[in-house]
Amino acid sequence: MNDLRIAIMGAEGRMGQQLVRAVAASEGCVVAGATERPGSVAVGKDIGVLAGLGPMGVNVSDNAEAVIAASDAILDFTAPAATLKFADMAACGGIVHVIGTTGFSQEDEAKIRAAAERARIIKAGNMSLGVNLLTAVTRRVSAALDMDFDIEIVEMHHRHKVDAPSGTALMLAHAAADGRGVSLEDTAVRVRDGHTGPRAKGAIGMQSLRGGSVVGDHTVILAGEGERIELTHRAEDRSIFARGAVKAALWGRDKAPGLYSMIDVLGL
Ligand SMILES: NC(=O)c1ccc[n+]([C@@H]2O[C@H](COP(=O)([O-])OP(=O)(O)OC[C@H]3O[C@@H](n4cnc5c(N)ncnc54)[C@H](O)[C@@H]3O)[C@@H](O)[C@H]2O)c1
Numbered sequence: 001m002n003d004l005r006i007a008i009m010g011a012e013g014r015m016g017q018q019l020v021r022a023v024a025a026s027e028g029c030v031v032a033g034a035t036e037r038p039g040s041v042a043v044g045k046d047i048g049v050l051a052g053l054g055p056m057g058v059n060v061s062d063n064a065e066a067v068i069a070a071s072d073a074i075l076d077f078t079a080p081a082a083t084l085k086f087a088d089m090a091a092c093g094g095i096v097h098v099i100g101t102t103g104f105s106q107e108d109e110a111k112i113r114a115a116a117e118r119a120r121i122i123k124a125g126n127m128s129l130g131v132n133l134l135t136a137v138t139r140r141v142s143a144a145l146d147m148d149f150d151i152e153i154v155e156m157h158h159r160h161k162v163d164a165p166s167g168t169a170l171m172l173a174h175a176a177a178d179g180r181g182v183s184l185e186d187t188a189v190r191v192r193d194g195h196t197g198p199r200a201k202g203a204i205g206m207q208s209l210r211g212g213s214v215v216g217d218h219t220v221i222l223a224g225e226g227e228r229i230e231l232t233h234r235a236e237d238r239s240i241f242a243r244g245a246v247k248a249a250l251w252g253r254d255k256a257p258g259l260y261s262m263i264d265v266l267g268l
């Protein structure tokens with residue numbers, strides 16, 4: 001089988017750099033292209049040099065359409081507006097689109113579902129093995145406990161993060177809601193301020209902290225009368241997300257068009 005030709009979208013970003021290194025270190029795939037937003041100082045530069053690996057002979061382009069047309073898969077950790085454009089382009093080519101971007105609206109999510117009728121999209125708010133295991137555990141524990149246990153999800157990220165709650169917190173909240181057999185839309189509480197009154201029974205709370213260089217911490221708290229369970233994951237290095245994204249691209253190469261998650265990729 002030929003090596004999977006992978007393009008990195010947003011190659012200059014915190015995740016973009018990790019993705020270049022992860023693809024270069026993996027068997028069965030090559031870095032075939034890289035993009036950045038028009039006007040970025042990275043455009044025209046060798047992606048291997050930018051990632052600290054030495055020349056790779058692949059320059060960063062601001063022409064996403066051309067890069068996608070020459071790729072079998074794209075790894076996309078950019079921004080919602082960019083990801084929606086890439087989803088259309090990836091759907092035209094029927095290629096694998098790994099979406100790590102977070103912060104989508106409900107309308108954005110509907111557009112991604114529509115693109116997945118033609119592309120093979122693997123999308124997750126967190127691509128690490130640990131968080132996807134935590135997601136599976138959260139679903140199970142939430143199913144086992146009754147509504148007398150209050151569920152709160154606390155996340156902390158670095159000062160540059162622009163969306164809240166994190167994509168991971170939303171994944172965990174959806175898993176808790178699924179486990180309980182309720183809809184997250186009906187039970188989520190994202191903000192508390194002022195005279196809130198007592199906690200509503202069955203609410204699933206999410207709280208976001210921002211500061212410093214924190215890569216990503218998440219805790220699911222299940223608080224009952226006289227006892228409390230806390231399930232925590234701490235990301236120490238962004239390479240865990242990048243390795244998951246490469247695994248997802250390789251997994252997706254022989255799949256039918258559709259919208260998949262890392263739970264599918266990892267078989268959890
Ligand atoms: N799913 C996961 O496992 C996971 C892990 C880490 C980060 N993320 C998410 O990935 C996204 C990026 O995070 P980051 O910390 O790398 O951010 P970042 O700001 O460092 O990187 C984003 C990059 O995308 C580029 N970009 C924006 N629009 C573009 C366009 N139209 N074409 C090409 N490039 C474009 C930006 O110039 C920037 O270099 C965020 O949504 C974040 O929440 C997800």
Ligand SMILES: O=C(O)C1=N[C@H](C(=O)O)CCC1
Binds near residue numbers: 125165167168169
């Ligand atoms: O750094 C970020 O931004 C991260 N985003 C993802 C999220 O929103 O959960 C994953 C963790 C890091």
